[in-house]
């Protein structure tokens with residue numbers, strides 16, 4: 203069974219971070235969201251098992267909602 | 274009324290029941306002669322159950338309603354004796370095209386595999402389906418259809434149901450053992466019993482137009498997301514018989530129904546789709562707002578709900594009428610078996626256990642399609658458009674594009690009537706699933722040998738090796754209280770009579786392949802052609818056990834299932 207791995211596995215973390223933000227250069231907020239949606243779809247297909255992406259969505263949502271309680 | 278079809282009128286006739294001093298009794302009364310009530314009544318009639326069908330109207334369904342009838346439904350229509358007429362009249366299609374803007378993003382084939390009697394879909398106006406079923410009903414002894422008979426009251430008690438009927442000549446009362454409510458989305462029977470019909474409404478409205486034109490577009494389904502001819506909305510085109518074409522156009526939630534349905538608005542829209550030069554005539558126009566809903570229970574004692582009376586869906590996916598006809602297919606043999614005392618009343622609990630999950634599946638599919646077509650929020654639209662964009666380049670995204678997931682038969686995986694596999698099957702047709710078809714060597718189709726009663730398919734690679742003892746045990750099985758018709762399925766080249774059992778020769782090995790039967794297998798089919806059980810080796814005892822369970826005679830199990838179905 204495929205599971206979402208949250209081990210420390212990324213080979214070039216700084217490069218990836220820069221690429222993530224650079225990709226949004228010059229985009230409107232609408233376009234940025236559109237870009238994110240495409241990235242999610244492409245990566246979800248790369249992963250293959252939908253359960254992995256669904257688990258990532260759950261954890262991401264939890265992390266966002268945690269701010270609500272803090273604030 | 275559409276001009277492309279001449280509406281029959283079925284005259285009201287006074288029945289002797291109207292002059293009876295006490296209410297006449299009928300084993301089964303079906304309320305509503307739509308496609309579902311008609312299928313139910315014909316099925317019961319063919320099983321020898323005296324059935325009374327009541328309809329408040331005196332003709333077939335009016336206007337633009339169902340047009341797409343799925344393979345499984347066509348197989349049921351074959352069993353009812355109207356399949357050939359429907360397929361001959363209808364427009365057969367397997368292919369569809371999906372456009373985004375004005376670009377074709379992909380084409381699909383719903384039945385990429387050959388070797389089936391029936392195609393994925395046939396398009397035919399619902400009124401023809403009803404018309405043919407009404408004619409068929411007229412050929413069946415013991416099936417009585419009464420027009421202009423409106424049910425205005427239903428009172429169930431422990432051993433029957435009292436029904437009040439209004440006619441042009443006044444009211445009368447009837448009694449029955451079982452009442453089948455097939456009275457459509459606005460079911461009065463539901464109201465008489467005080468049952469809530471809850472679900473979800475979609476805000477968008479749809480303009481549904483049937484036009485008459487002679488055009489040589491191919492017989493395929495075309496769906497557009499965001500076409501230039503219909504700014505930002507969706508559109509669907511289907512071909513029907515008689516040069517009639519169906520066009521569905523999405524409208525805004527707050528669009529003015531009256532104005533949008535007027536020729537001043539519709540004609541320019543149609544010209545934009547079809548081209549200025551294409552002559553056409555508008556046959557029928559209506560504006561719909563769709564809803565998904567279902568009853569919590571499909572049975573209240575002796576009253577059963579089928580078709581739109583039990584559940585409604587938005588039409589994308591053609592799941593409404595198809596599901597309703599499958600309800601009838603599921604219920605008719607059970608009612609017949611109980612009335613003929615071949616099965617305990619407990620069998621009837623399986624109707625809900627099987628058809629409620631089927632309704633939920635249909636509602637889930639059609640709600641998801643509607644959500645994809647008409648995104649409800651900014652984020653929904655962003656993901657929808659991302660999928661459409663990627664679909665042009667990547668096959669994976671095409672599988673997410675949802676322009677309607679077209680009706681496929683439900684698999685009754687958790688049915689109390691199934692006997693779970695005791696041996697390994699890697700593929701094939703699992704218990705609860707509808708039979709797979711395959712071509713036979715001497716003409717004809719496998720599916721045509723199943724249904725009606727229980728049936729067994731004994732896949733034998735070398736029928737010559739079937740010993741006489743086993744064959745005679747099988748013949749006894751076939752001659753039991755509830756006969757099972759057993760066929761030997763033999764590979765090409767191994768034909769020849771097997772004792773007294775009929776042999777079906779598998780053309781091209783498709784039946785063995787589709788049933789995962791290369792190592793030998795025995796499949797037991799219910800009267801609705803669904804698999805009840807399958808075995809690697811044929812032993813008479815387990816087959817008898819599976820038959821008992823499929824008839825609801827396995828007491829321990831059906832009781833618990835009845836409880837969970839109501840829980």
Ligand SMILES: Cc1cc2nc3c(=O)[nH]c(=O)nc-3n(C[C@H](O)[C@H](O)[C@H](O)COP(=O)(O)OP(=O)(O)OC[C@H]3O[C@@H](n4cnc5c(N)ncnc54)[C@H](O)[C@@H]3O)c2cc1C
Nearest residue numbers: 305307308309329339340341424456457580581593594595
């Ligand atoms: C635009 C549109 C497109 C559709 N497309 C498809 C499609 O492509 N494929 C598909 O499978 N489905 C489709 N459907 C759905 C399909 O039309 C319905 O699911 C189907 O008609 C349901 O059949 P029914 O017999 O349950 O009910 P109905 O067809 O509504 O029949 C009910 C019958 O009961 C009678 N009746 C009602 N009350 C009483 C009473 N009190 N006493 C006596 N008689 C009564 C009525 O006269 C009527 O004849 C579509 C629907 C719409 C609106």
